[in-house]
Amino acid sequence: MRRYFGRKLLIYLVTFFLAVTIDWLIPRLTPGDPIQNMLARAALNANAAETMYTYYTHAFRLDLPIWQQYLNFWNALFHGDLGISTYLFPTPVADVIKDAVPYDIFLLLPAILLSWWAGNKFGAFAARTKRLDNTALPIAYLLTATPYMWLGILLAWLFGIILGWFPIAGAYSYTMGTELSWTFVGSVLHHWFLPFASLFIIFFGGWAIGMRNMIIYELEADYSHYLEALGAPRKLIRKYAFRNAILPQITGLALQLGVIVAGALVTEVVFSYPGIGYLILAAIQNQDYFLVQGCFLFIIMGVLLANFLIDIAYVIVDPRTRKGMVGE
Amino acid sequence: MAEAKDKKKRNEFLYFAFRNNKLKVGISIVLFFLVLAAVGALFTKHDPEAFVGPLSDPPSSEFWFGTTVFGQDVFAQFVAGVRATFIVGALGGGLATLIGMLVGFVAGYRGGMVDESLNVLTNIVLVIPTFALLLIISAYFEVRGLILESVFIGLTSWPWAARAIRSQTLSLRSREFVDLARMSGMKPLRIIFTEIAPNMMSYLVMAFILQFGGAILIAATLDFIGLGPTTGFSLGIMMQYAVLWGALPLGTWWWFVPPGAAIAAIVGALYFMNVGLDELFNPKLRET
């Protein structure tokens, strides 16, 4: 088992190294100068601008040779320093990200978990009878085929504009500041519902289809037939099928959880929700090197971590993987 | 003699193909939109970009899908959009399937170090958040066309296909008829073409359909957040403009409902087709 994990760890480290390097490279390959941009907003006269430019270029250490910038990057990384944002100067990137992440987690965690649970239950249920299957399956397929932003727009239009039940922008009412009060919490929940619902609906379809396919596969496996031949009640057969079918679904869940940190970009655009996705978009539009780098990095680390956790989880949960390694 | 057997197999195949409802429904919907994309321009009297009508007008006999907030013909834009959608799906999906095929096939067939290194490659492409990557690259190209978008989608969405094709190749490789061919001294390339490929054909077709649908969805999202082509129309761009220019508070639903509905219909039909094809290729799934 040590060899298995050792090899996996190595692959992850290599991937991490390569991904981080690419992350560092990309902003530097894009046209535009972040310092220029930042200064443009300050509307200084030509002389002042030039002095400030040299000052800031030096402060951000952009005047150092490329290889040195690269090494500094790694150095800073290990200190948890992701640089200072030019778009939201002088806030450090790490802080900007820290403020945005809770919104993503708040939005995505319940959406993913609930849709996983409900979708799997529904998929297993649909696999029971042919008629139910024939009506439920097309609906589920249609759901996964629906472009997410369109669903979001429809929900916003229907429940936000026409019925007026929910607001369609922001994380909480613009008239409020963050405070710990019931009205604030209420406002947050009120603003949270539509984006949450749109994500839930879209994810639900995918899980339902996956589970339904897995269950059918398990119900037609040899061990199911054997139990049938020995007169076991449907309940036992279904219980075994469900338990076996859910294993790959767990992998899927872990994968989705891993990408939480990437935020739900489109959701945040449709509903103006201040998460990481929204942040990345703004950072690019304002050519903020460091913010882009930082967000990207954050996402990469999250994804790698999630993948690694899946591998561990699978070994624990599926005896076939565990025992199969003996033969390695 | 072999041709007679093949012909019989083909006839049996067509027989079942025509009886499969899911396949029929799916193909007809896709064909409908395809025809619309191809010849729809003949039915539109106006240029999609031209300002030809009253602002934000609801659907009427003159403007079947109404007008935008600028007075453009929504239907004309819609037709152009459907065309763009098909192009992206075909190019992007095709490229992804092609790369996935090459990588997956070689990895599965050769095994060993080749397999390992290709796996690492696949993992890296999988792990890099393609969205973020795309955002950055789009900033690099100030002028973007449909082709660029398709190429990008193709270059970033192949890992799924590669994985699936690799596992399929692995299972086929160890089947008896391949061993037989190898033992009888057939050259590896011939083995690939005459023994493995026909069995993979069905799998590849289904993989392509999935990639096609996936490419359409990804393109729609990219277009919506403004990272699609900088000129021309697509269904995603239509939705972007609609939201940007206040279609929601104004209630001009005819601007954003048709594009999304069309995507849902086309991609849904593609998925449906796939389920039908699956039943066709795996007789076990056929309903009795």
Next chain:
Amino acid sequence: MSLRVEDLTVYYQTLRGDVRALESTTFSIADGEIMGLAGESGCGKTTLANGLILLVPPMRHVGGRVLLDDRELPIADVEAMNRFRFKEISVIPQYAMNAMNPTRKVGRMAAELLRSRRIDPKRTLPELEKRLDLVELNRSVLKMYPIEMSGGMKQRMVMVLSTLMDPSLLLADEITSALDVSTQKAVAKMLVDFRDREIVKSIIVITHDMSILYQIADSILIMYAGQLAEKGPTETIIHSPRHPYTKLLITSLPKVGVKHDATRLTGIPGKPPLLLDPPEGCRFRERCPAAFERCRDVPPFVEIEPGHFVACWRETESNA
């Protein structure tokens, strides 16, 4: 126990029509008899076995009945048959290697199975352990996952499980096909042992391997293309078969000690008919060297001597 199958007909429903897998089969098995069921692949052996214990779609019960100890089995009623499954009639399936849930320890699966059938696993445990000893399986096997067991171990485990409730009739479907020769012999012997100890009363051993049947079967039933060809005591079938198909089958078997430059291996030219639209009458007639016009009618399964049945006009006409 006694088993009587009368005129049993089972078809498979497919999109292209009914596959006539089992056509009007009639035979019986006495108490304590080990009957071998042999024939080419696709002749209907497994259909017969499934027809007796698990007649589910796409199989369709077209006619005939099955009597176990003079009681009619409700083979067409999946729910009603549950009373008999496992307890009176049981099966060691063809796929025994994959018959156990891969994600459950074997012991736990067995306990859950028993509990689901209203049997207390704790009370059955001592007997289960005795059976494990019988088949030479270490008791620790109960704590293993199927993937940790070898093919032979899994086969024996399924044998123990399937016979745990001392069924009257056991269907053993190709239980030696996936094993090496020495394990085959051991498993076959265990089967006889089970019968001798009265763990099971009668056994139907389904196989295409005649040599196993020669060793353990009391009688052999030969099937061809869904029809019964011949049934008789093992000695008779092997040394003095009467049905043309059986004769060709026996002679096509390689014999020990015979060198192949002296006698060539002969097969039976031709192929079995597709059962979607089988020929009328005797389905062997197109390959049979002794066929004549009478063969266009289905030959009845006639007892030409005590315990020896043949379905062939040549044989029954000459005896008439």
